Amino acid sequence: MMYPFMTLDNEAEITHSEYMDDGRVKVYVEKADEKDGFHHLTCYLPSYEITDVYGFDKEEQEKYMEVIRSTAHLIMEFSKDGGFENASGF
Structure with missing residues (x-):
């Protein structure tokens, strides 16, 4: 199951x-993306392995990886508790 975590100001x-x-x-x-449908990136924590x-160009990849690193x-904590909504008690 995938849980929503964050929507960035560029709608990613x-x-x-x-x-x-x-x-x-x-x-x-x-x-x-209007032309391609969707751009995407998959990363695995805690190793930060991109698969x-x-x-996404290199600059965009680095921008998203910085958000993930920070x-x-x-993300690791919420993944154990069933996502943000369950972890936060909302």
């Missing part, structure tokens, strides 16, 4: 998976 969406048995969490960034990129501790 960041979601994350549940905490997996192997200790990893999948983080997925997606942004609508799939489509449509919030990784929250």
Whole structure:
């Protein structure tokens, strides 16, 4: 299951998976694009391994990875609690 995490000011969406048995969490960034449909990036925490990129240039990738790096501790915590809404008590 994927949980919503953050919508950036450029309308890119960041979601994350549940905490997996192997200790990893999948983080997925997606942004609508008129020409291509959607651009996306997949990253696994805690290693920050990027496994799939489509449509994002190096500068965009680094921008999204900076957001992921700066919030990784929250993503990891929320992944254990069923996403932000369950972790925050909303």
